Amino acid sequence: MKIKVTHDFKDAEExxxxxxxxxxYETSEDRGKYLISFKVAKEVKEKKGGNPESPDKMPG
Numbered sequence: 001m002k003i004k005v006t007h008d009f010k011d012a013e014e015x016x017x018x019x020x021x022x023x024x025y026e027t028s029e030d031r032g033k034y035l036i037s038f039k040v041a042k043e044v045k046e047k048k049g050g051n052p053e054s055p056d057k058m059p060g
């Protein structure tokens with residue numbers, strides 16, 4: 001799960017590493033949900049599929 005930090009905190013599972021507001025990182029599903037429940041992070045939804053070309057460049 002990818003999460004984005006919303007409030008600075010010291011990550012107890014990473015030797016009290018300081019996680020700063022705005023940092024995005026990958027963590028386990030359980031850990032992510034735990035941090036989200038404490039309102040120090042939000043889940044980052046990954047976009048899947050789709051056409052990478054701009055709609056302006058599409059034919060038609």
